[in-house]
Amino acid sequence: MRNRSVRLIIAAVVGLLVSVVAFGQTKARQQRPATGSGTAKFDPRDFSGFWEGPPPGERPAENARPAFTPAGAEAMKKRMPIYISKNGRDKDVENPGCRSSTCSNDPVHACNPVGFPRLVWEENEPIEFVYTPGRILQLFQWGRTLRELWMDGRKLSTGKDLDNLGPSWFGISVAEWQGNTLVVNTTGFDERAWPDQFGHPLSFDARIEERYTRVDADTIDGTMTIYDPKNYTGPWPYQVKTATPLVRHFKRMAPADVNFFGLKGLFSGITEAMCAPMNEVDDFNKRIRDRAIFGDK
Amino acid sequence: MHRTMIAVLRCGFVLFAGVLLTAPLLAHHGRGASYDNSKIETIQGTVSEWAWRNPHCALYVDVKGADGKVVNWGFESQSIGSLSKLGMNRRSFLAGQELTIKFNPSRGGAPVGVIRKVYDSNGKELLSFGGPIDQ
Numbered sequence: 445m446r447n448r449s450v451r452l453i454i455a456a457v458v459g460l461l462v463s464v465v466a467f468g469q470t471k472a473r474q475q476r477p478a479t480g481s482g483t484a485k486f487d488p489r490d491f492s493g494f495w496e497g498p499p500p501g502e503r504p505a506e507n508a509r510p511a512f513t514p515a516g517a518e519a520m521k522k523r524m525p526i527y528i529s530k531n532g533r534d535k536d537v538e539n540p541g542c543r544s545s546t547c548s549n550d551p552v553h554a555c556n557p558v559g560f561p562r563l564v565w566e567e568n569e570p571i572e573f574v575y576t577p578g579r580i581l582q583l584f585q586w587g588r589t590l591r592e593l594w595m596d597g598r599k600l601s602t603g604k605d606l607d608n609l610g611p612s613w614f615g616i617s618v619a620e621w622q623g624n625t626l627v628v629n630t631t632g633f634d635e636r637a638w639p640d641q642f643g644h645p646l647s648f649d650a651r652i653e654e655r656y657t658r659v660d661a662d663t664i665d666g667t668m669t670i671y672d673p674k675n676y677t678g679p680w681p682y683q684v685k686t687a688t689p690l691v692r693h694f695k696r697m698a699p700a701d702v703n704f705f706g707l708k709g710l711f712s713g714i715t716e717a718m719c720a721p722m723n724e725v726d727d728f729n730k731r732i733r734d735r736a737i738f739g740d741k
Numbered sequence: 742m743h744r745t746m747i748a749v750l751r752c753g754f755v756l757f758a759g760v761l762l763t764a765p766l767l768a769h770h771g772r773g774a775s776y777d778n779s780k781i782e783t784i785q786g787t788v789s790e791w792a793w794r795n796p797h798c799a800l801y802v803d804v805k806g807a808d809g810k811v812v813n814w815g816f817e818s819q820s821i822g823s824l825s826k827l828g829m830n831r832r833s834f835l836a837g838q839e840l841t842i843k844f845n846p847s848r849g850g851a852p853v854g855v856i857r858k859v860y861d862s863n864g865k866e867l868l869s870f871g872g873p874i875d876q
Contacts (some may be wrong), residue, residue: 720795727794735853
């Protein structure tokens with residue numbers, strides 16, 4: 445009886461010690477510093493995990509696009525971005541008087557979906573890549589939404605198939621590996637959505653090709669080319685304001701930031717960052733933003 | 742030499758942090774057109790509401806003027822994600838709390854602005870955004 449009690453006590457102490465050590469190791473793993481040097485080993489075809497784009501200062505560059513077609517210029521006349529172009533060639537196609545969310549018809553100001561490519565190339569909220577059979581999912585914190593990259597060999601929707609599917613905020617995307625580069629093609633855009641803050645038009649029939657390469661453990665480099673002959677006179681290799689203007693760098697988020705209430709405020713993965721009209725349009729804009737530009741008269 | 746290097750590194754870090762904090766100020770559209778970023782004004786008041794919401798958190802403060810009249814001011818801030826990075830949460834400001842706020846004023850002249858710094862009644866800095874200010 446006494447021996448049994450001793451054995452139980454020893455087992456309990458050992459169990460406690462093992463738990464403490466295990467907890468300590470888990471804690472140590474969880475509290476590793478943010479992204480490392482990028483020199484760690486990695487699988488170049490494994491994008492799973494949490495990533496975020498560069499800061500807003502590295503947003504798309506304004507004057508990198510090819511010239512408008514007549515139809516593109518006509519479409520641009522209907523866009524009223526908050527942003528006022530400093531580019532002389534655009535002054536005749538932008539509304540010179542619109543500088544607030546009240547008069548701009550940028551759909552995001554009414555909390556419409558940001559959509560693709562804007563959500564990937566203009567926002568810098570976290571993105572999680574999730575691998576499933578036949579698909580890679582992109583889960584976006586902004587809008588708490590997802591994008592499906594079909595990897596099951598299906599062809600890009602065109603012609604009658606695309607017409608049957610109709611337009612959507614994110615389009616239809618198929619993807620494949622070309623070497624260690626993930627190549628994504630998307631068609632079927634909703635022409636009401638803006639691909640960027642400048643209000644550039646993007647037609648339903650346009651095709652966008654993205655190419656993503658994991659260049660080190662902590663970085664995915666992305667490029668994007670817009671093919672939209674309806675609106676532009678040539679392919680548009682999309683540029684951002686960086687030292688490498690054709691490349692948007694996505695950085696791996698540190699485990700401590702995404703698994704706990706860390707720097708990014710995330711408790712467990714992608715959290716909710718919604719633009720709800722009852723918050724933004726009916727409350728914030730009326731109480732603050734619109735008054736800021738127009739005053740109270 | 743060693744001290745000089747540390748000083749240089751410190752300055753570099755401060756500048757880098759300033760850049761990091763400034764960048765999100767540009768996020769989520771349209772602020773520069775609505776506010777005068779070249780001006781900083783200061784106001785004291787009592788919190789009436791701290792709206793912890795995406796895409797813009799907002800702080801509402803009752804401010805008593807020289808004539809005794811109370812005006813409710815609205816100050817916009819960043820998204821929940823951006824503020825969480827700074828350690829803020831939905832209880833960072835409580836109704837009834839006395840605050841001093843430095844802000845960029847609106848272009849339209851209404852009692853609204855963009856938060857740059859917030860201090861409690863003891864002068865402790867509670868929130869700083871958009872990089873250093875000289876005033």
